[in-house]
Every structure is written in structure tokens, then in C-alpha cells.
Amino acid sequence: xxxxxxxxxxxxxxxxxxxxxxxxxxxxxxxxxxxxxxxxxxxxxxxxxxxxxxxxxxxxxxxxxxxxxxxxxxxxxxxxxxxxxxxxxxxxxxxxxxxxxxxxxxxxxxxxxxxxxxxxxxxxxxxxxxxxxxxxxxxxxxxxxxxxxxxxxxxxxxxxxxxxxxxxxxxxxxxxxxxxxxxxxxxxxxxxxxxxxxxxxxxxxxxxxxxxxxxxxxxxxxxxxxxxxxxxxxxxxxxxxxxxxxxxxxxxxxxxxxxxxxxxxxxxxxxxxxxxxxxxxxxxxxxxxxxxxxxxxxxxxxxxxxxxxxxxxxxxxxxxxxxxxxxxxxxxxxxxxxxxxxxxxxxxxxxxxxxxxxxxxxxxxxxxxxxxxxxxxxxxxxxxxxxxxxxxxxxxxxxxxxxxxxxxxxxxxxxxxxxxxxxxxxxxxxxxxxxxxxxxxxxxxxxxxxxxxxxxxxxxxxxxxxxxxxxxxxxxxxxxxxxxxxxxxxxxxxxxxxxxxxxxxxxxxxxxxxxxxxxxxxxxxxxxxxxxxxxxxxxxxxxxxxxxxxxxxxxxxxxxxxxxxxxxxxxxxxxxxxxxxxxxxxxx
Numbered sequence: 001x002x003x004x005x006x007x008x009x010x011x012x013x014x015x016x017x018x019x020x021x022x023x024x025x026x027x028x029x030x031x032x033x034x035x036x037x038x039x040x041x042x043x044x045x046x047x048x049x050x051x052x053x054x055x056x057x058x059x060x061x062x063x064x065x066x067x068x069x070x071x072x073x074x075x076x077x078x079x080x081x082x083x084x085x086x087x088x089x090x091x092x093x094x095x096x097x098x099x100x101x102x103x104x105x106x107x108x109x110x111x112x113x114x115x116x117x118x119x120x121x122x123x124x125x126x127x128x129x130x131x132x133x134x135x136x137x138x139x140x141x142x143x144x145x146x147x148x149x150x151x152x153x154x155x156x157x158x159x160x161x162x163x164x165x166x167x168x169x170x171x172x173x174x175x176x177x178x179x180x181x182x183x184x185x186x187x188x189x190x191x192x193x194x195x196x197x198x199x200x201x202x203x204x205x206x207x208x209x210x211x212x213x214x215x216x217x218x219x220x221x222x223x224x225x226x227x228x229x230x231x232x233x234x235x236x237x238x239x240x241x242x243x244x245x246x247x248x249x250x251x252x253x254x255x256x257x258x259x260x261x262x263x264x265x266x267x268x269x270x271x272x273x274x275x276x277x278x279x280x281x282x283x284x285x286x287x288x289x290x291x292x293x294x295x296x297x298x299x300x301x302x303x304x305x306x307x308x309x310x311x312x313x314x315x316x317x318x319x320x321x322x323x324x325x326x327x328x329x330x331x332x333x334x335x336x337x338x339x340x341x342x343x344x345x346x347x348x349x350x351x352x353x354x355x356x357x358x359x360x361x362x363x364x365x366x367x368x369x370x371x372x373x374x375x376x377x378x379x380x381x382x383x384x385x386x387x388x389x390x391x392x393x394x395x396x397x398x399x400x401x402x403x404x405x406x407x408x409x410x411x412x413x414x415x416x417x418x419x420x421x422x423x424x425x426x427x428x429x430x431x432x433x434x435x436x437x438x439x440x441x442x443x444x445x446x447x448x449x450x451x452x453x454x455x456x457x458x459x460x461x462x463x464x465x466x467x468x469x470x471x472x473x474x475x476x477x478x479x480x481x482x483x484x485x486x487x488x489x490x491x492x493x494x495x496x497x498x499x500x501x502x503x504x505x506x507x508x509x510x511x512x513x514x515x516x517x518x519x520x521x522x523x524x525x526x527x528x529x530x531x532x533x534x535x536x537x538x539x540x541x542x543x544x545x546x547x548x549x550x551x552x553x554x555x556x557x558x559x560x561x562x563x564x565x566x567x568x569x570x571x572x573x574x575x576x577x578x579x580x581x582x583x584x585x586x587x588x
Contacts, residue, residue, distance in 0.1 A: 024411055032457040039127035048127075049141040052120045053214075059113040059155075061419055069321065071095065071110050071159075072480030073344055077495045079391040079478060080503060082328060082345040088391075089343070092541055097500025097554045098561055102588055108567035110159075114152040115166065121149040123167045125143035137202065142217045146192035147223065153189050154227050157182065158484050161239040161563040161585060173217055178572050178581035182239035186231050191223040205273040211291040219297045221268045222427050228261035229430050232437070233488035238562065242586030246560040249490035258437040265431035269447070274424040276454045281367030282326075285400050285479075286542075287407055287417045295420035295573040296427065303416045319549055321401040327388035328397075330405075331513050332380020337403040346403070348394040348504075349495070350477060357470045364455040368477045369396050372508060372528045382526035383508045387539050393506035395543050400478050425451050426481065429472045436465060444468075451475055465489075492556045500554030502545040509534070558588030 020067050021175075027106040038044050047448040074081045074096040081096035083089050094100035100107065124145040128138045148393045156163040164177035168186055173588035196202055202217040232255035234499070238248035268274065275293040283289050292297070322340025330336055354365045372395045375381040383390075403415065428447045435443035441462060448471055449459045455475070460467060469489060473482065514522040548554075563586035574582035 006431070015588075024335050028282050028543070036203060039132070042135055045124070045128060045135075045138045045141040048120070049144060050387060052117065052124065052148055055117040058555075059110075059117055059152070060421065061299065067110070067113075067170055070344070072483060073478055074487065076349060076482035077499060078322075078350045078377040078473075078482050079347055079398075081343045081514050082392040084324060084342055085391050086503070088341075092343070096337045097549060098496070098556050099500060099549060102180075102565040102571065102584070103568045105567075107564055108569055109158055111156075111163075111564075111567050111570065115285050117152045118149055118166055119286050121145040122166065125149070126169050130482060139199065139201040140203075143196040143199045146196045147215045147220045150189045150192040150196075150227070151223055151469050152222065153185060154230065157185050157189075157234060157239055158230055159564050161234075162583075163560040163566075164582065176581050179583055182234055185239075185430040186227070189227050190224065193220050196220050197224065205271075208273055208275050208293045210273075213298075215297060215302050218268050218271060218273055219422065220294050220424060221264055223428070225261050225265035225268065225434070226422075226430055228264060229434060229505065230484070231255070231257040231490065232261070238488060240557050240586075241563040245487070246558055249488070252488065253313070253437055255437075256432050260441070262431060262434035262443070265434060267425055268427050269431060274427070276428075276450065278349050278454070281364045281401055281455065282402075284367060285417075285419070286346070286402075287415075289420075290416070290418040292420075294424040295418070296422040296424060298418040300418050301416055305422055306351045321398070322399055322403060324390045324393070325384050327390050328375075328381060330379075330381050334379045334381055335491060336381060337405055340389065340403070342392070344398065344478065345392045346394065346396040346398050346478075348396060348586065349499065350473070351394070351396050353470065354474050354477070357456060357474055360458055362456060364474055365368070366572065367399055368474070370399055371396060372506070376524050376526045380521045382524050383510050385510050385512070387507065387509050387532060387534055389505050391504050393543075394504050395506045398478065409410060423476075426479075427476050429468065432463070433465070433468050434472070436463065436468065487562050492561065493558050496556035498555050500549050502547050504543045504545050506543050507539060507541050509539070522586070557587070 006413045039048065056486075058067075061199045066382055070081075070092055073079050074092050079096075081089060081092040087093070091100070091104050091106045095106065106510050113416065122145075126143050133142065139510060153163070162179035162182060163185070165180035165185055165188065170177075172472055196215075197217055197220050202220060203214055204217045205212060233252045235247050236248040236251035236255060237244035238252075275294065276283075277283065277289050277292045277294045279288060289301070291296070299416060320343045322342070323336050324342035325336060325340045327383045328336055351365075351369045351371075354360075354362070354368060372382070375397055403417070428451050432444045432447035432451075435441075435447065445459075445461050445463050448463050448468060451471065452458070452460065459497050461504060469485070469491070472485065476482070483492075506528065508526060508528040510524070510526035511532075512523070516522050530542075532537050533539075565585055566582060571580070571582060571584060574580035581586070
């Protein structure tokens with residue numbers, strides 16, 4: 001009997017624990033606010049908006065891969081993907097040579113970052129509404145969130161054509177969405193930007209010298225004008241890809257959106273709140289142009305050597321784009337960043353186009369790309385003592401992203417250099433194109449000539465679309481605009497059909513230096529011509545091309561490469577194997 005009572009007692013204890021086990025396990029997480037208790041106050045709005053800006057940064061310049069400067073530039077004819085050697089970054093090489101597929105994880109990362117950003121924007125837009133949209137801070141947060149959602153969709157539409165439309169926070173039964181309709185996608189972009197512009201809740205510049213770190217009304221107007229320019233091609237069929245892409249090029253000139261683009265871009269120009277930087281062109285994208293009157297929006301960076309992995313100082317661009325520091329060094333006053341890894345190296349085609357259009361000695365040419373001789377004779381920079389060979393190098397070196405260790409390139413992967421997402425020069429060239437397409441030749445000439453005069457070039461009259469194309473290539477070299485411009489102009493096949501057939505190797509030889517009594521560099525004895533004999537071995541100097549992708553399959557293909565493929569992982573998540581809602585882009 002005692003055993004019976006004992007068992008009964010044990011069972012009672014077990015049952016008592018079982019009955020309250022849910023309460024015991026329901027432990028509140030510390031430091032976490034439930035979502036239904038958030039999005040109430042101005043402080044909540046500020047915190048949520050800070051997260052939005054973090055994700056804008058993550059999609060553009062961060063310490064990760066698959067980001068704006070690489071994706072947007074390696075898909076163009078401006079650069080080689082580069083690296084310290086072949087297969088240093090094979091996924092970027094594949095993008096640059098058009099041998100990539102839906103499984104490319106950098107494409108996946110790029111795609112997902114935009115939707116991560118859109119989700120954060122939707123949280124603000126969905127939660128601060130009705131009676132809860134009752135303070136200037138909350139209204140400003142919603143306006144800025146709409147601008148960034150529109151920016152994200154502009155990138156998604158021009159890159160993938162028909163990305164899913166997500167204009168609110170999704171419920172679980174909405175996770176597998178179909179392709180978006182191009183018209184509805186662009187309607188969201190236009191309505192978001194129009195609402196933000198007209199809201200009165202965006203910061204407005206009051207002078208050309210204002211330093212504003214958030215979205216402004218002028219930037220939103222510039223984005224809307226740019227969106228209208230892109231819509232001329234996209235809504236003529238280009239966003240659908242395949243055979244529609246080529247037909248859209250022919251239809252775009254008659255688009256109704258050119259006049260809308262001209263009107264909106266004129267508002268930015270006539271506000272007189274922006275002006276081109278009036279210093280040397282080589283300063284563009286350098287420390288000297290932080291908070292320039294030319295920057296429509298820029299990320300401001302804070303140097304913090306103790307926290308470079310978690311603040312805006314840490315970014316892939318600052319230590320990957322640049323000269324091969326294993327080979328290149330400074331002998332004079334200029335010391336190239338000691339962390340550069342030879343990515344995004346200039347193509348000879350880009351340099352030749354600049355030299356033909358504006359001259360090899362032009363300030364804008366020299367501020368964008370320099371030859372090896374210029375590095376040696378004008379900057380005191382060259383290969384280290386002896387023979388060095390640099391991969392993916394035509395003997396040309398990028399100046400747009402050049403970082404001087406003594407000025408704007410600090411140690412431990414940190415820099416104080418801000419980065420602009422858009423410059424006023426682009427606004428002027430977009431406006432010139434829009435006016436040209438609507439028949440306003442005088443305005444087209446006027447706006448393009450503002451850009452040309454800053455570059456030290458003479459005015460042009462009766463400018464043509466071809467003129468604008470050349471001007472834009474020179475002005476915005478390696479700023480992420482070239483790839484989509486070539487596609488919407490129908491020129492991608494002309495310039496990139498053979499891209500990926502070979503890659504150059506550049507060899508140079510430094511035999512020594514001469515310094516004066518004060519330790520100042522007098523001459524650098526380095527050459528990249530002829531041959532050099534070292535330790536009884538003779539090396540050919542200069543550029544030699546090596547065939548790659550010899551089995552074929554490289555180069556831009558009409559009807560396929562106008563759009564990136566939807567990432568394979570996203571296709572699987574959409575249920576593609578069983579006929580899911582998301583349809584892959586043509587050719588993939």
C-alpha cells in the first residue's frame with residue numbers, strides 16, 4: 001500500500017509540473033520589444049529608420065560580397081573583374097564574362113538585400129499610418145522609407161525585369177509570389193516618390209553648401225526623373241526580357257515618359273541647390289569631395305579603427321577595389337592603400353574611348369584612369385624593385401577609387417571617405433537625354449555643356465544621342481550606370497559580345513630610385529616596355545593577353561543577358577520544381 005501511495009504522489013507531482021510547464025517555459029526575452037508594442041513613438045520611428053539606412057548601406061557598400069559597385073560594374077565594359085590572380089573571385093569573373101548562371105550566390109545576395117530593405121521600409125509604412133502618423137518625425141520616417149523602397153524597386157526592375165511586388169508586410173500565405181507586372185512595379189515607384197516629394201516631410205536643402213546626411217526632396221526628385229528615363233525602355237517591353245528586350249530599344253524613343261523625366265529633372269536643376277564640384281576631377285569619390293555640392297545623397301563614414309567590422313567605415317570597396325598592393329608601391333609622396341586587391345581594373349576600351357572623346361591628357365581622363373608611365377613619372381608610384389606581373393591589367397590604373405594612405409585611406413580597413421549614390425552630373429546628363437528625346441535641343445545642349453565645361457571641354461551644339469553616350473561614359477566611368485545604359489540603348493551586344501574571350505597580364509620592371517639630399521624622390525627607374533633581364537632570365541614587359549573560356553559560352557547575348565536570372569534558391573523557394581508562381585527570366 002505504501003508503494004501505491006508513493007506512486008500516486010509522484011504522479012500528482014508530475015501532473016502539477018505538467019499543468020504549469022507552459023508558464024515555466026514562457027520566459028520573456030530580455031532587451032527585446034514585441035513588435036505590437038513598437039512603432040508607437042518618435043523614438044521608435046527613428047530607430048526603425050536607422051535600420052532602413054543600415055540596409056541601404058548593406059545593399060551598396062558593406063564588408064560583404066554581392067554589392068552595388070561590383071555587380072553594377074562587372075556587368076559592363078568599363079572593367080575586368082580583376083583580383084590578385086585568376087579565380088581569385090570566380091563568381092565575379094563569371095558575371096564579367098557572362099558565363100554566370102542562376103546559382104551565382106553573389107546574384108542571390110544582391111537580390112535578397114533589396115528585399116531585406118523593402119521589408120524594413122514596409123514595416124515603417126505599414127505601422128505608422130492613420131492616427132499613428134501624428135508627428136513630424138513619424139511622417140518624415142514614412143517619407144524616407146518610401147524613397148528607399150522606390151530606390152530598391154528601381155534597382156530590382158532594371159536588373160531582373162519582373163521581380164515580385166511586395167508593397168506591404170506579407171502574411172505566410174503570401175510568401176510564394178509570382179513575377180511582378182512591370183507597369184504595377186513602376187507605378188509603385190512613381191507613387192512612392194511622388195508621395196514623398198509632395199508630403200513636405202522630406203528635408204529640403206536651403207543652400208548649395210548644406211550638408212545633409214538623410215534623403216532630401218531633391219534626391220527624391222532626381223530618383224523619380226531617373227526612374228522615368230528607365231521606364232521609357234522598361235515599359236516598352238524591356239522589363240520582360242527575351243525578344244521583347246530588343247524590340248523595346250526601337251520603341252523607347254517615342255515613350256511618353258521622356259517628357260515626365262525632363263520635367264522632374266528640371267525641378268532639381270532649377271532649384272539651384274546643387275552644383276558641380278569645381279576642383280580637380282581626380283577628387284571625385286575622394287575625401288576632398290565629402291559633402292560636395294554635387295552629391296545628391298552620400299553615406300557619411302566615421303573612422304573608428306577599433307570598430308571597423310561594425311560601422312560604416314568597414315566596406316568591401318575600400319580594400320578590394322584598387323591597385324595590386326602585392327606589386328605596386330609608392331616611392332614618392334603618394335602611398336597607395338596597403339590593402340587593395342586589384343579588383344575592378346580598367347579596360348583599355350574604356351581608356352581609349354576617353355582619349356578619343358576628350359584627349360588622353362584631359363583632366364577627366366586623368367582623374368578616371370592613368371597609364372603606368374603616368375604613375376611612375378607623375379606620382380612616384382610603380383612596381384616594387386624587380387619584375388612584377390599584374391593579373392587583369394592593361395597597364396592602366398583606376399583613379400576613381402584610388403585611396404592614398406596619407407590622405408583618405410586609413411589603416412585596418414577604415415576610411416572617412418563618404419560615398420555618393422548619385423552625383424549632380426548624372427542628373428544633368430539624364431536631363432540632357434530627356435530633353436533631346438522630346439525635341440528640346442537647346443536644353444539638351446545646355447545641360448550637357450555644363451558637364452563638359454567642368455571637364456575643360458568646349459561647348460557642343462546640336463548634340464546627338466551618340467554624343468551623350470560618349471559624354472556619360474567619360475563622366476560616370478565605373479559609377480554603376482554603364483551596364484543598364486548599354487542595354488536600354490541597344491549597345492550591349494556591340495560592346496560586350498566578345499567579353500570574356502581573354503584577359504591581360506601586365507609586366508613591369510623597377511631597377512631603382514634616385515633621391516635628393518633631403519630624401520625627396522628625384523626619379524623612379526621603372527619601365528613596362530621592351531624586356532628586362534634579371535638573374536640571367538629575360539622577361540618580356542608590357543601587356544600580353546591570355547585566352548580564357550576557350551570552350552566558348554562567354555560574352556553578352558541578345559535576348560538573355562538584358563536581365564539577370566532569378567537566383568536558383570529563390571526559384572526553389574517559390575516552388576519552381578512543382579510549377580511555382582515565379583517564372584524564370586528568358587534564356588535561363
